[in-house]
Amino acid sequence: MSVCIEVTNVSKQFGGQPVLENVSLTIDRGTTVGLIGANGSGKSVLLKAICGMVMPDSGNIVVEGVTLGDKIDFPENMGVFINSPGFIGIYNGFKNLKFLANIRGVINDSQIREAMRKVGLDPDNKTKVDNYSLGMKQKLGLVQAIMENQEILVLDEPFNALDFQTYNDVKEIVRLLQAEGKTIVLTSHNYADIEQLCDAVYIIDNRQIVPVTEELVSKYFNRK
Amino acid sequence: MNLLRKNLNGGVRGTLVGLFVVCFIFGLSARVGVEQPFIQHCLAVISDHYYLLYFMLPVFLLLCFFVIEDDNEAVILRHKTYFRYFVCKWLSLVVISFIFMVVQLLAIVISGIGLPMDSGWLIASGGTTEELFTVLSSIFASPALSFTAIAAYMFVGLCVTAMILMWIGHFLSKSWAIKIMISLYLLSAVSIKISFLWELPITVFNHIIILHHNLSSPHRLMITVVTSIVLVCVILWTVKKHWNRQLSFSKRQVRGITPYYCKELISRKNVTILGAIVVLMVVWKYLQNDGGINGEEWIIRLFAGHGTGTFHILSFTEMLLLNGAPIYLLAAFIEKVTTEHSAFITVRLKNRKDILVGILISALLFVLVYGIFLALIPIIGLSVIGLSIDTGTLALLGLSVGLKLIDIAVQALFIIVIYCLIGQITAGFIGLVAANILCIAPLAYLPFGLSSLSRINLPLIGVEGIASLYAILILLATSALLVGWLFASGYKRLPKN
Numbered sequence: 001m002s003v004c005i006e007v008t009n010v011s012k013q014f015g016g017q018p019v020l021e022n023v024s025l026t027i028d029r030g031t032t033v034g035l036i037g038a039n040g041s042g043k044s045v046l047l048k049a050i051c052g053m054v055m056p057d058s059g060n061i062v063v064e065g066v067t068l069g070d071k072i073d074f075p076e077n078m079g080v081f082i083n084s085p086g087f088i089g090i091y092n093g094f095k096n097l098k099f100l101a102n103i104r105g106v107i108n109d110s111q112i113r114e115a116m117r118k119v120g121l122d123p124d125n126k127t128k129v130d131n132y133s134l135g136m137k138q139k140l141g142l143v144q145a146i147m148e149n150q151e152i153l154v155l156d157e158p159f160n161a162l163d164f165q166t167y168n169d170v171k172e173i174v175r176l177l178q179a180e181g182k183t184i185v186l187t188s189h190n191y192a193d194i195e196q197l198c199d200a201v202y203i204i205d206n207r208q209i210v211p212v213t214e215e216l217v218s219k220y221f222n223r224k
Numbered sequence: 225m226n227l228l229r230k231n232l233n234g235g236v237r238g239t240l241v242g243l244f245v246v247c248f249i250f251g252l253s254a255r256v257g258v259e260q261p262f263i264q265h266c267l268a269v270i271s272d273h274y275y276l277l278y279f280m281l282p283v284f285l286l287l288c289f290f291v292i293e294d295d296n297e298a299v300i301l302r303h304k305t306y307f308r309y310f311v312c313k314w315l316s317l318v319v320i321s322f323i324f325m326v327v328q329l330l331a332i333v334i335s336g337i338g339l340p341m342d343s344g345w346l347i348a349s350g351g352t353t354e355e356l357f358t359v360l361s362s363i364f365a366s367p368a369l370s371f372t373a374i375a376a377y378m379f380v381g382l383c384v385t386a387m388i389l390m391w392i393g394h395f396l397s398k399s400w401a402i403k404i405m406i407s408l409y410l411l412s413a414v415s416i417k418i419s420f421l422w423e424l425p426i427t428v429f430n431h432i433i434i435l436h437h438n439l440s441s442p443h444r445l446m447i448t449v450v451t452s453i454v455l456v457c458v459i460l461w462t463v464k465k466h467w468n469r470q471l472s473f474s475k476r477q478v479r480g481i482t483p484y485y486c487k488e489l490i491s492r493k494n495v496t497i498l499g500a501i502v503v504l505m506v507v508w509k510y511l512q513n514d515g516g517i518n519g520e521e522w523i524i525r526l527f528a529g530h531g532t533g534t535f536h537i538l539s540f541t542e543m544l545l546l547n548g549a550p551i552y553l554l555a556a557f558i559e560k561v562t563t564e565h566s567a568f569i570t571v572r573l574k575n576r577k578d579i580l581v582g583i584l585i586s587a588l589l590f591v592l593v594y595g596i597f598l599a600l601i602p603i604i605g606l607s608v609i610g611l612s613i614d615t616g617t618l619a620l621l622g623l624s625v626g627l628k629l630i631d632i633a634v635q636a637l638f639i640i641v642i643y644c645l646i647g648q649i650t651a652g653f654i655g656l657v658a659a660n661i662l663c664i665a666p667l668a669y670l671p672f673g674l675s676s677l678s679r680i681n682l683p684l685i686g687v688e689g690i691a692s693l694y695a696i697l698i699l700l701a702t703s704a705l706l707v708g709w710l711f712a713s714g715y716k717r718l719p720k721n
Contacts, residue, residue: 086565
């Protein structure tokens with residue numbers, strides 16, 4: 001199995017406060033990796049560094065053989081779902097996705113429609129995104145991450161604040177993406193999700209990545 | 225007949241009722257303080273170009289807007305050819321135009337009941353209609369004949385206008401047809417106040433509908449008639465031969481981040497805010513107007529801003545509002561597109577420099593939109609209060625708007641630089657206000673707020689300012705420095721963490 005993402009000795013601090021220290025991580029192509037940790041532990045920073053949003057103070061990140069910050073700053077074949085995406089609220093879902101698709105210009109309208117249907121969104125729904133429910137917004141966030149058939153997906157808390165039905169829908173979509181052989185980096189506050197969906201799980205503890213142990217899982221998820 | 229019945233829908237009927245009411249009120253107001261015979265009253269109302277251009281014409285365009293789109297295929301098929309359908313539909317609009325004229329004339333006639341019935345010309349010196357009636361009396365033997373000619377010309381003009389609008393509506397999408405309709409209307413509305421537009425041999429709606437707008441120069445009527453005939457021939461030919469073609473302006477989708485950022489920044493809400501700010505300032509300056517000023521003085525007051533070596537809170541606030549409104553909106557936009565909430569957009573780019581380029585281009589376009597408002601709204605304001613717009617006023621307006629745009633660009637770049645350095649957009653805005661407050665010191669070359677005409681050497685103001693060319697050079701040099709830094713190292717700090 002070939003390496004898809006390679007994080008080597010990455011350190012990052014904000015305002016003199018270290019957040020990550022010599023973090024190294026290797027993610028193989030086609031696998032799903034879960035990242036867990038306490039709030040403020042640095043998992044989101046690591047995810048942002050992997051997608052180029054944060055420049056590490058030291059160390060380097062290689063995605064699909066390309067070192068970020070050399071020729072490109074942002075990985076070419078990556079779909080990102082970090083925090084709640086700030087769509088343009090006055091347009092409907094389809095229009096938002098169309099505007100996004102125009103940035104790269106690699107897919108057409110029917111492919112956008114197909115991607116929307118895949119996650120259970122109606123492309124002909126004229127409702128403005130401002131009036132979408134949280135679940136619909138989450139689904140729209142997922143569509144933009146997958147619509148251009150991105151090979152690598154970075155999904156930060158995709159199950160957050162969802163009702164039961166949407167939670168199951170989103171979980172099903174992740175399973176579908178796994179079946180398609182996508183490389184997925186996932187975070188969640190629910191260890192059960194991570195356990196069910198991921199091939200490998202890492203914990204960010206004390207600014208460093210460590211393999212998951214029962215002791216750490218108990219520490220972060222109150223498991224007895 | 226069916227088409228006529230269909231086109232005379234509720235919207236059209238409601239508009240006709242509105243037309244009658246407003247026209248009647250306008251007719252009554254035209255009687256106040258004026259003593260003139262019945263027929264001259266009717267003539268005065270039907271030839272008042274403020275009423276015609278700012279009420280009647282928009283109402284007629286609105287009326288056409290209800291029926292501008294082609295009917296569905298089933299209706300068109302019944303007419304055997306598209307040409308026949310087009311002619312039938314146009315005939316229904318001719319009938320609507322006739323009803324429109326009858327309603328209007330009825331309101332005018334009723335508003336004149338009770339006035340003396342003298343039939344000859346009675347031109348009151350110094351009255352608002354003196355100039356017009358003098359011209360008309362040299363052409364028509366009696367006011368009644370003049371009234372008939374103006375009404376008949378207007379009816380024919382409305383029919384031609386309806387045909388033009390139907391034509392635009394058929395060959396273009398509805399949204400483009402509306403844009404073109406509005407543009408043509410605005411051209412008509414402002415043309416009466418901009419003297420050099422009168423010199424040009426172009427024909428707009430007011431020439432087609434208002435007879436006396438063609439009497440200002442010897443060949444004007446001929447130009448309008450020839451242009452209209454040619455236009456009608458072109459319309460009929462294209463409808464007969466090329467009816468199945470569609471013009472489209474949205475062929476190529478521009479790739480890259482800039483269109484996305486433009487959607488975000490140049491949104492309807494932001495554009496409305498910009499327009500409202502300029503309208504507010506124009507109205508505010510009008511309310512401060514103590515009378516007796518000309519167009520140039522009006523422009524100077526609007527763009528006076530704040531001088532240096534002194535501090536007047538009101539002038540400073542005005543300057544800050546006029547300069548700061550687009551920058552505030554821009555700041556909010558920059559913050560939004562550079563946070564983690566926009567990671568899903570950013571990750572579609574290749575390099576950080578793309579973010580900067582996207583922000584700068586969309587900001588430039590945004591500032592240009594503001595420039596259009598800054599140029600157009602004062603012109604409309606001048607027209608409304610009845611001040612003439614000569615080439616001197618236009619040149620001053622051009623200089624003021626040009627300076628203002630570069631000034632705003634400098635301030636926008638300054639806020640981006642501060643944002644890149646500190647990472648707080650609020651800090652950038654505070655820094656900008658602080659930089660503007662430096663005008664307290666006698667720094668004539670201070671780039672912030674340098675678009676203030678009170679800092680520029682203009683003979684009309686009598687202030688010893690710097691030459692406008694120096695001001696432009698200072699602003700351009702400052703923006704070049706700021707852009708240089710952003711491309712050299714500022715972009716590396718985007719997006720913010």
